[in-house]
Amino acid sequence: xxxxxxxxxxxxxxxxxxxxxxxxxxxxxxxxxxxxxxxxxxxxxxxxxxxxxxxxxxxxxxxxxxxxxxxxxxxxxxxxxxxxxxxxxxxxxxxxxxxxxxxxxxxxxxxxxxxxxxxxxxxxxxxxxxxxxxxxxxxxxxxxxxxxxxxxxxxxxxxxxxxxxxxxxxxxxxxxxxxxxxxxxxxxxxxxxxxxxxxxxxxxxxxxxxxxxxxxxxxxxxxxxxxxxxxxxxxxxxxxxxxxxxxxxxxxxxx
Amino acid sequence: xxxxxxxxxxxxxxxxxxxxxxxxxxxxxxxxxxxxxxxxxxxxxxxxxxxxxxxxxxxxxxxxxxxxxxxxxxxxxxxxxxxxxxxxxxxxxxxxxxxxxxxxxxxxxxxxxxxxxxxxxxxxxxxxxxxxxxxxxxxxxxxxxxxxxxxxxxxxxxxxxxxxxxxxxxxxxxxxxxxxxxxxxxxxxxxxxxxxxxxxxxxxxxxxxxxxxxxxxxxxxxxxxxxxxxxxx
Numbered sequence: 001x002x003x004x005x006x007x008x009x010x011x012x013x014x015x016x017x018x019x020x021x022x023x024x025x026x027x028x029x030x031x032x033x034x035x036x037x038x039x040x041x042x043x044x045x046x047x048x049x050x051x052x053x054x055x056x057x058x059x060x061x062x063x064x065x066x067x068x069x070x071x072x073x074x075x076x077x078x079x080x081x082x083x084x085x086x087x088x089x090x091x092x093x094x095x096x097x098x099x100x101x102x103x104x105x106x107x108x109x110x111x112x113x114x115x116x117x118x119x120x121x122x123x124x125x126x127x128x129x130x131x132x133x134x135x136x137x138x139x140x141x142x143x144x145x146x147x148x149x150x151x152x153x154x155x156x157x158x159x160x161x162x163x164x165x166x167x168x169x170x171x172x173x174x175x176x177x178x179x180x181x182x183x184x185x186x187x188x189x190x191x192x193x194x195x196x197x198x199x200x201x202x203x204x205x206x207x208x209x210x211x212x213x214x215x216x217x218x219x220x221x222x223x224x225x226x227x228x229x230x231x232x233x234x235x236x237x238x239x240x241x242x243x244x245x246x247x248x249x250x251x252x253x254x255x
Numbered sequence: 256x257x258x259x260x261x262x263x264x265x266x267x268x269x270x271x272x273x274x275x276x277x278x279x280x281x282x283x284x285x286x287x288x289x290x291x292x293x294x295x296x297x298x299x300x301x302x303x304x305x306x307x308x309x310x311x312x313x314x315x316x317x318x319x320x321x322x323x324x325x326x327x328x329x330x331x332x333x334x335x336x337x338x339x340x341x342x343x344x345x346x347x348x349x350x351x352x353x354x355x356x357x358x359x360x361x362x363x364x365x366x367x368x369x370x371x372x373x374x375x376x377x378x379x380x381x382x383x384x385x386x387x388x389x390x391x392x393x394x395x396x397x398x399x400x401x402x403x404x405x406x407x408x409x410x411x412x413x414x415x416x417x418x419x420x421x422x423x424x425x426x427x428x429x430x431x432x433x434x435x436x437x438x439x440x441x442x443x444x445x446x447x448x449x450x451x452x453x454x455x456x457x458x459x460x461x462x463x464x465x466x467x468x469x470x471x472x473x474x475x476x477x478x479x480x481x482x483x484x485x486x487x488x
Contacts, residue, residue, distance in 0.1 A: 003351075003354055003355060004355070007347075010342075011340050011342050071340060072339070074334070074338065075338075075339060076355075077305050078330070078332045078334075079327060079356065080324055080325055080326070080327040081327075081355065252307060253307075254305070254306040
């Protein structure tokens with residue numbers, strides 16, 4: 001498996017887009033940290049960037065890569081290799097590259113300007129999001145042979161999780177505001193990796209008071225160590241589940 | 256050696272294979288011919304495990320290989336259109352394949368690499384190569400690991416006359432060594448030259464599977480193209 005990953009890495013690391021992505025992140029993080037006097041504020045701004053850009057770029061890049069490497073896939077499939085191995089090796093190669101770009105673009109500035117627990121949580125959330133959305137992208141890509149449809153599908157995923165989901169949750173909370181929704185709200189957050197990442201970081205910043213009543217619930221649930229273990233676990237599930245599904249689909253796929 | 260039994264495959268609404276039965280024996284070149292879209296490539300992809308048949312079996316030495324992967328070390332495959340990762344050099348491709356097939360015991364067969372002078376082009380990136388050169392790479396890779404079964408999908412399409420002559424010679428040499436060889440082709444003189452057996456496919460089923468001698472004796476023709484014309488008219 002690692003052998004295949006090695007060749008995937010050789011292939012991707014020559015990709016200019018990835019380099020541009022890393023530099024773009026680096027410029028944003030450095031400028032945010034140098035513009036804001038209070039690094040905590042910069043982290044909040046950086047968080048919004050990370051939550052929108054990271055999933056989007058991760059997903060589009062992964063989907064495009066998957067389709068562009070279709071020839072490579074065909075070549076590998078005619079060799080004595082397991083299908084699981086081929087797909088997972090590609091995933092590992094690709095997600096390693098995305099994580100490296102993120103660590104370079106955001107991890108290094110955070111390490112310089114804000115080397116504490118909150119910074120670590122932000123970087124951790126970003127890494128998990130990269131892994132998770134690369135897995136989503138693989139799921140979209142193995143589901144259809146058509147490149148345009150695959151990219152469309154992953155954009156839809158992103159649009160749903162990054163934008164629509166919050167609106168739906170707000171709507172539900174508003175409509176059922178007479179009922180006790182505390183536990184359900186926690187569940188809603190867990191069902192969306194982006195929300196989960198946002199809450200985990202925001203609670204560390206101790207501004208949950210600004211989030212009103214819901215903030216108090218979140219603080220109560222996610223604020224202690226149990227909450228952190230819980231959110232890491234759910235994030236891990238968000239990586240493993242789409243990956244497992246795509247392996248299953250890929251095993252039955254006709255190339 | 257290699258057998259396909261009652262192979263069925265449907266793509267959407269299109270029934271591409273309608274119960275294919277065929278066996279391929281060692282020391283023989285079997286040519287699979289038929290119109291475009293008659294299911295030749297799909298059958299080959301079923302044997303390779305790239306397409307998973309809806310029903311039926313692929314047997315290698317009487318063992319089912321559907322859904323397995325280790326058996327592919329015994330196959331050498333040359334695709335119709337060889338496509339390779341753009342950013343890799345030819346040398347990297349060869350290194351990678353040797354790396355991935357490290358388990359194999361026999362010595363590497365680099366005859367085609369030498370005859371096609373591919374080593375001189377090892378520094379070139381795959382995307383800069385012409386279609387014919389890529390075909391040469393595919394051919395060299397298919398023969399490199401000395402597999403007992405060779406599957407060549409339109410091997411000489413796109414090769415210059417000299418290169419296709421070299422490839423044909425190589426096929427004959429390997430046949431003499433007792434390899435099981437399957438080729439598909441639309442070029443009848445080539446089939447005449449190479450094949451021992453002919454499988455004629457039509458719309459997803461096998462119309463006939465006969466040896467070259469039988470076919471010629473039946474029709475009284477010496478050229479396969481004419482013999483086919485007689486049989487099908």
